[in-house]
Amino acid sequence: MLIDIIAGTRPNFMKIAPIIRALTTRSAEGGPLRFRLIHTGQHYDQRMSGAFFQQLEIPEPDVNLEVGSGTQAEQTGAIMVRYEQVLMDRRADLCLVVGDVTSTMACAIAAQKLHVPVAHVEAGIRSGDWSMPEEINRLATDAVTNWFFTTSAHANANLRRSGVEEDRIFFVGNTMIDTLLYNIDRFVPPVFDGAADLEPGRYLVVTLHRPSNVDDVGRLRAMLDAIAGSAAGIPVIFPVHPRTAKTLASVPVPETLRLIEPQPYLEFNWLVKHAMGVITDSGGVTEETTVMGVPCMTLRDSTERPETVETGTNALLGTDPSAIPPALERLLAGQWKQGGIPELWDGKTAPRIVAELERLLARAR
Numbered sequence: 001m002l003i004d005i006i007a008g009t010r011p012n013f014m015k016i017a018p019i020i021r022a023l024t025t026r027s028a029e030g031g032p033l034r035f036r037l038i039h040t041g042q043h044y045d046q047r048m049s050g051a052f053f054q055q056l057e058i059p060e061p062d063v064n065l066e067v068g069s070g071t072q073a074e075q076t077g078a079i080m081v082r083y084e085q086v087l088m089d090r091r092a093d094l095c096l097v098v099g100d101v102t103s104t105m106a107c108a109i110a111a112q113k114l115h116v117p118v119a120h121v122e123a124g125i126r127s128g129d130w131s132m133p134e135e136i137n138r139l140a141t142d143a144v145t146n147w148f149f150t151t152s153a154h155a156n157a158n159l160r161r162s163g164v165e166e167d168r169i170f171f172v173g174n175t176m177i178d179t180l181l182y183n184i185d186r187f188v189p190p191v192f193d194g195a196a197d198l199e200p201g202r203y204l205v206v207t208l209h210r211p212s213n214v215d216d217v218g219r220l221r222a223m224l225d226a227i228a229g230s231a232a233g234i235p236v237i238f239p240v241h242p243r244t245a246k247t248l249a250s251v252p253v254p255e256t257l258r259l260i261e262p263q264p265y266l267e268f269n270w271l272v273k274h275a276m277g278v279i280t281d282s283g284g285v286t287e288e289t290t291v292m293g294v295p296c297m298t299l300r301d302s303t304e305r306p307e308t309v310e311t312g313t314n315a316l317l318g319t320d321p322s323a324i325p326p327a328l329e330r331l332l333a334g335q336w337k338q339g340g341i342p343e344l345w346d347g348k349t350a351p352r353i354v355a356e357l358e359r360l361l362a363r364a365r
Helices: 010-028 046-055 072-089 102-113 133-143 153-161 175-186 217-230 242-248 265-273 283-292 321-332 349-364
Strands: 002-007 034-039 094-098 118-121 147-150 169-171 204-207 236-239 257-260 277-280 296-298 314-316
Touching (some): 010 034, 010 046, 010 094, 010 175, 010 349, 046 265, 072 102, 094 102, 102 118, 102 133, 118 133, 147 153, 169 349, 217 242, 217 321, 236 265, 265 283, 296 321
Parallel strands (some): 094 118, 204 277, 236 257, 296 314
16 A cells, blocks of 8 residues: 655654654565655755755655745645646555645645545644644645544644544644654754854754744844843854845844854754753744753744643743743743643654554555
């Protein structure tokens, strides 16, 4: 039985790596499932794609749709057309999509229209913010999903409220955490100017890429000024996303912020693991900081991962820059909350997914 595994962006790569390992292990044991790795090319340069494949030990894709850049509609259309042709050339028994990017939604729709069942890993998470493209992708993907693999009780409840039957929901945990725990002893210090001078526990990490935070020059400048002005001279390391870089060209950057290139997985998470704290608008980073016990501040008004706030080390600050100074004051005073690890975020999610897929596909034949 053939499973298409869809990946298009860096967050996808982190989520598929443990699933590929688990499928490969089961195949060697005589398991019935085989996979075809489909890279849509949504992230298409070496920094945003190739290095992650190498570090996470992901095999070369069987198919690369090579959609490249474009508007969301252009990327969606190109992915659907090209993946449809792949399925018509050789039909899969299942399309497995992960996360909430354009590739996730586009391949799920293309597969379902050809009557190929869809499994969604990280199904059911919701922010309630329809201004985020990811929220639309989540809703559209789950609307055409057959089997839902979830990371939390919140996701389970969201799916039940939308009318999904209980026997199609599988609470398995978080494959992002499988990847984190598998690689945590392999993290390596990054190489950039001044990296050797970083003292563990005495620097901050910032990541910003959401359009609502980085597309407006005034808003981005106010956020960076608030961070730099409240950091009490502690270095602030800022790996700059390509989207953010465009706006930063028009922003005077405070001297205490050290702008660096986007980092590969092992280097970036070394920075996070040894940081005093992280300021971010990335959902994935809130998950990683929660498991590593690193204080995290999220510059968003809502989160699709409330367990990182309720159980973990994350605090939802909102998008008003005035919320940053008091939060940093608490952190610097050693008054940040102690967090725990959410249920089933134990590094064993991918084998649970593969076991369920074997059962489900055997029953569907």
